[in-house]
Amino acid sequence: MKPFTYQRATSPAEAAAAAAATPGARFIAGGTNLLDLMKLEIEQPAHLIDVNTLGLDRIEPTADGGLKIGALVRNTDLAADERVRRDYGVLSRALVAGASGQLRNKATTAGNLLQRTRCPYFYDTAQACNKRHPGSGCAALQGISRQLAVIGVSDHCIATHPSDMAVALRALDATVETVKPDGSTRSIAMADFHRLPGDTPHIETGLESGELITAVTLPKPLGGTHAYHKVRDRASYAFALVSVAVVVQRDGSGRVAVGGVAHKPWRVEAAEAEMPRGAKAVNARLMAEARPTPANAFKVTLVERTLGAVLSEAKG
């Protein structure tokens, strides 16, 4: 690991200003992904700003009946919150489907959104990776791509976003609240938060230099039946091949977001109009633009079958 200087943040705006003003600065919260990558020298921050001192660890009701989740709320606490379990079950389910108990105790809401891909070619510093070293190429395109993205891909990157939580937040139309180095704040819809790889796969979100996530806000509860199904190579503690988050209403309408298939949680609102007609119809619209490799073409079918299973479960 490269040496770095370290400071504890005193306020969100001050932390954002310090991050923008200090070359090579990164925020650290749970650290479960950043430190992993620093040990491999994939991440090499010259300065760490520890934001754990900022509070930001409360879950509070909002004026319009939703919930404001502080950026530092740990995955365990978010999944266990009574309001989340009752009104946003898909989020609780997605959280407990991810990582291990030890990691969920450390990992934060904001950090979960900002975690990097687990593409093996991103992790292997001997391989070409446009995300790790822009312009170097993508070894995954001709490599072992079974785990990798099938939709929204580019000739520069076929990495997936690894989060389960983010898939549920996309289905729920959450918004990400931030503070910029000049002290101004903004809200970013989950739909716009993560970017597709295009020809700049190293730029993963729309956050500006130094911009700090302070909270994630959930709109008022949708009602309906919530479910999250994750298909993976072992029964626990593995990243998704495919995951499906749904909220289904009594009349068969609802929402679908999919994980494990793209550089961001994948949701196509137009496909949701097909929900009363079943998984095959939804999948035809949802995955219409899929461009899989021969090794991961199975994921397109797997999304349909997983969605079918979730929809039958939701019907009860």
Added chain:
Amino acid sequence: MDSPLDTPSDPSASDASPSRRDVLIAGATTAIASAIPLGAGAAPAAPAPMAGQVPGAAAPVRAQVLLTVNGVIREMEVDTRTSLLDLLRESLHLTGTKKGCDHGQCGACTVIVDGRRINSCLTLAVMHEGAAVTTIEGLGTPDAMHPMQAAFVKHDGYQCGYCTPGQICSAVAVVAEIRAGVPSHVTPDLTAAPLMNGEEIRERMSGNICRCGAYSNILDAITEVAERRA
């Protein structure tokens, strides 16, 4: 050559070159001599370059941290890169906590911090100012074992034993998590309290890998403690 250990069996070798232990001790002395304490809020000062450092590379940075480990207050100065795991093992010589993968994948380094189990390899020591850390040494001793330690012994919940301290720290926390109502991936009803059963325990222990495959005995040990204390 024979043993690379400290006592030189060949006097000429001893005169011509320092033993491995001499080199390690000299290195440690250098590190201590170059340590510069940081005042609270002061900008980190650049310590003197260490022997063997790559020219042009950033110099190591040291910082103060104060935390409680197994009930004892420890105030120390560490390289900012030091993981909590390395602080426990290398600085405090609490070698019960094991380094397995060092990447949060195996669970051998599991300790309990402020009542919660975490991977001590994936967190920096300096991030734990004021924290209370419990390691396997703090749970019990050979003469006065924690009930979970005693149950692992009784049920033979290990083979080589390397993952065992992490398994036991995790197991103690798992029982507390179920009791506190924290849901898991296998909890059937999110609005009800999770049950203290084998399915829940297995799922919650999935972050602790045992390459000897002692899982069934580990489950027996945890189940016995969970049922006894329920």
